Amino acid sequence: MKTLRILAIDDHEMTMLGYKFILENIEFEGYDIIVDTANTYEAGKKLIEDSVNSFKYDILLLDVQLFAPNENQPHSGEDLGILARKLVPQSKIAFMSSFSDNFRINSILKSVDPDGYLVKTDIDPKTLEDAVKTIVLNPPYYSSKALTAIRKKMANDIELDEKDKQILYHLSMGTKNKDLEKHIRLSPSSIENRKRHLKSLFGTENENDMALIIAAKNRGFI
Amino acid sequence: MKTLRILAIDDHEMTMLGYKFILENIEFEGYDIIVDTANTYEAGKKLIEDSVNSFKYDILLLDVQLFAPNENQPHSGEDLGILARKLVPQSKIAFMSSFSDNFRINSILKSVDPDGYLVKTDIDPKTLEDAVKTIVLNPPYYSSKALTAIRKKMANDIELDEKDKQILYHLSMGTKNKDLEKHIRLSPSSIENRKRHLKSLFGTENENDMALIIAAKNRGFI
DNA sequence: GGAAACCCCCAGAATTTTTAAGGATTTTCT
DNA sequence: AGAAAATCCTTAAAAATTCTGGGGGTTTCC
Numbered sequence: 079m080k081t082l083r084i085l086a087i088d089d090h091e092m093t094m095l096g097y098k099f100i101l102e103n104i105e106f107e108g109y110d111i112i113v114d115t116a117n118t119y120e121a122g123k124k125l126i127e128d129s130v131n132s133f134k135y136d137i138l139l140l141d142v143q144l145f146a147p148n149e150n151q152p153h154s155g156e157d158l159g160i161l162a163r164k165l166v167p168q169s170k171i172a173f174m175s176s177f178s179d180n181f182r183i184n185s186i187l188k189s190v191d192p193d194g195y196l197v198k199t200d201i202d203p204k205t206l207e208d209a210v211k212t213i214v215l216n217p218p219y220y221s222s223k224a225l226t227a228i229r230k231k232m233a234n235d236i237e238l239d240e241k242d243k244q245i246l247y248h249l250s251m252g253t254k255n256k257d258l259e260k261h262i263r264l265s266p267s268s269i270e271n272r273k274r275h276l277k278s279l280f281g282t283e284n285e286n287d288m289a290l291i292i293a294a295k296n297r298g299f300i
Numbered sequence: 301m302k303t304l305r306i307l308a309i310d311d312h313e314m315t316m317l318g319y320k321f322i323l324e325n326i327e328f329e330g331y332d333i334i335v336d337t338a339n340t341y342e343a344g345k346k347l348i349e350d351s352v353n354s355f356k357y358d359i360l361l362l363d364v365q366l367f368a369p370n371e372n373q374p375h376s377g378e379d380l381g382i383l384a385r386k387l388v389p390q391s392k393i394a395f396m397s398s399f400s401d402n403f404r405i406n407s408i409l410k411s412v413d414p415d416g417y418l419v420k421t422d423i424d425p426k427t428l429e430d431a432v433k434t435i436v437l438n439p440p441y442y443s444s445k446a447l448t449a450i451r452k453k454m455a456n457d458i459e460l461d462e463k464d465k466q467i468l469y470h471l472s473m474g475t476k477n478k479d480l481e482k483h484i485r486l487s488p489s490s491i492e493n494r495k496r497h498l499k500s501l502f503g504t505e506n507e508n509d510m511a512l513i514i515a516a517k518n519r520g521f522i
Numbered sequence: 523g524g525a526a527a528c529c530c531c532c533a534g535a536a537t538t539t540t541t542a543a544g545g546a547t548t549t550t551c552t
Numbered sequence: 553a554g555a556a557a558a559t560c561c562t563t564a565a566a567a568a569t570t571c572t573g574g575g576g577g578t579t580t581c582c
Contacts, residue, residue: 184454191455212444218451222438229440232406232450233413237459255559268540270560286559477528487572492529494570508528 082109082214083133087122087158088141088174097139100203104210111210119144119153126162135169137193137213138162142175142182159190170213174198178223180298181247184231193217195224230298236279238299245272250291250300304331304436305355309344309380310363310396319361322425326432333432341366341375348384357391359415359435360384364397364404381412392435396420400445402520403469406453415439417446452520458501460521467494472513472522 084101088094098113114135116122122144129135140155140162159171172194173186186192194213196205200221212219220228238246244262253261258269273290277283280293294300306323310316320335336357338344344366351357362377362384381393394416395408408414416435418427422443434441442450460468466484475483480491495512499505502515516522 187451187454188457191451216444218447220447222434225440225442228450228454229409229413231454232409235410237461239459256557265541267542271540274561478526489573490571493572496530506529 079110080108082106082111082137082210083135084111084113084137084139084210085116085122085125085129085135086113086139087116087119087144087155088139089117089143089145090141091117097206100206101210104207106211106214109214119158122158123161126158126165129169130165134166137170137172137210138166139172139174142173142186156186156189159186159192163190170194170217172196172209172213172219174201178227180227180230180295181250181300183224183227184298187228194219196221197223199223227298230296234297234299236297236299238276242272242276243299245269246276246291246294246300249273249287250295255287301332302330304328304333304359304432305357306333306335306359306361306432307338307344307347307351307357308335308361309338309341309366309377310361311339311365311367312363313339319428322428323432326429328433328436331436341380344380345383348380348387351391352387356388359392359394359432360388361394361396364395364408378408378411381408381414385412392416392439394418394431394435394441396423400449402449402452402517403472403522405446405449406520409450416441418443419445421445449520452518456519456521458519458521460498464494464498465521467491467498468513468516468522471495471509472517477509 086094086097086101088097094115094117098115101113102111104111114125116125122140126135126138138159140158142155144153144155144158145151155173159173162169162171170193171190173190173192174196175182176198178197178199183195186195194209194217196209196219200223201209205221209219209221241262241264245258248258248261255269256266259266262269264272273287276294277285277290280290280297282289282293291300308316308319308323310319316337316339320337323335324333326333336347338347344362348357348360360381362380364377366375366377366380367373377395381395384391384393392415393412395412395414396418397404398420400419400421405417408417416431416439418431418441422445427443431441431443463484463486467480470480470483477491478488481488484491486494495509498516499507499512502512502519504511504515513522
């Protein structure tokens with residue numbers, strides 16, 4: 079009987095216990111599943127670092143948003159994922175996220191290229207079991223809402239460069255027009271040019287920025 | 301008992317009978333599944349056109365390569381998909397393909413944005429059942445090998461414009477360097493510039509075109 | 523050996539992007 | 553309501569990028 083080691087990191091302790099219970103009771107031919115847990119960024123980081131010189135985890139299950147203890151700065155699970163890819167490239171990485179935010183999904187798929195991505199409202203015992211088996215045997219596993227976001231992205235023929243993406247992102251965060259230049263290395267008039275260009279790409283000519291953001295959201299860019 | 305109508309179009313008659321048998325025996329709560337079949341492009345097209353004014357199919361299951369009778373020109377299922385999207389937008393569309401060719405998958409995901417994509421070697425009775433249920437209830441469904449191609453694409457941060465893609469595509473098809481200019485509206489020296497640029501993007505500087513193609517394939521572009 | 527194909531580099535031309543400046547319109551705030 | 557601020561649009565010159573044609577070197581294949 080081989081052992082399948084899973085490390086789950088989520089700052090809600092009770093939900094994590096739920097995962098642990100479900101995961102450890104999965105029937106998986108030839109495998110005995112053991113779940114370690116951590117509920118802070120720091121604790122998780124430590125366990126991953128420790129694993130480098132001992133038993134590697136087969137799967138790291140990372141919550142996208144994590145709070146450090148006694149802080150109100152959220153650490154992103156994304157950072158932890160990037161770190162883990164370097165330290166323990168053998169371990170498969172899967173993310174769990176509360177929101178099916180296109181921008182976040184796209185970003186994580188690029189930066190970490192995880193073996194799984196689960197939107198939390200998609201998770202139930204059955205999908206969790208499917209996910210674990212798929213991630214081990216035949217990755218990747220993307221849950222239904224994640225797939226919807228991925229589909230939007232793949233169906234798009236609009237190509238945006240980094241600056242365009244930054245403009246869209248900051249606009250969507252409510253950044254005022256005149257403050258954009260502080261975030262993006264371009265002159266105000268260039269930003270306007272690009273905004274106009276973006277509006278024509280998304281078919282929202284002569285409409286305001288809100289229309290642009292909505293169109294970009296629908297197409298999966300934000 | 302509602303009826304779920306599926307139209308399967310594949311030029312190999314026997315495999316299609318296999319699909320029909322499996323599909324019509326699926327247990328799907330509240331649905332009675334009926335499968336129509338066609339084994340040529342023309343026959344399929346006709347059935348789709350006829351369906352406009354009668355019962356719409358719930359799912360169109362299209363083989364990517366189709367041969368017309370008495371011709372040796374293959375018609376692409378992609379064309380049929382594009383047509384069907386216009387004529388019967390209510391019908392869900394799923395593709396079946398023999399090869400898990402990244403270029404083809406990317407192209408179809410853009411042009412048709414199908415509700416399902418199945419690589420044939422991934423298909424067995426269970427996945428076919430999963431696929432149908434997912435496509436009806438909660439699309440999209442992508443089979444394992446399709447997901448692998450999609451994953452490669454999503455994980456990439458290299459952005460190529462149309463001309464770059466054309467160059468890669470034609471190179472991968474074995475087009476000779478000096479014939480590239482016949483396919484791509486660029487001067488020979490521009491093509492060289494772009495090829496050099498591509499090689500640096502893919503980290504194959506000072507290597508030959510083969511190395512470039514292999515790198516591009518691995519990253520999911522071709 | 524010789525022709526054809528491939529690969530590399532250069533410099534001017536052509537194109538696209540950026541920038542600054544000026545003005546019109548709308549929004550916000552008092 | 554009126555002033556100030558922010559947004560939106562246009563234009564024209566500067567800057568950056570891309571395209572192109574040419575020269576020349578190396579490899580490949582008759």
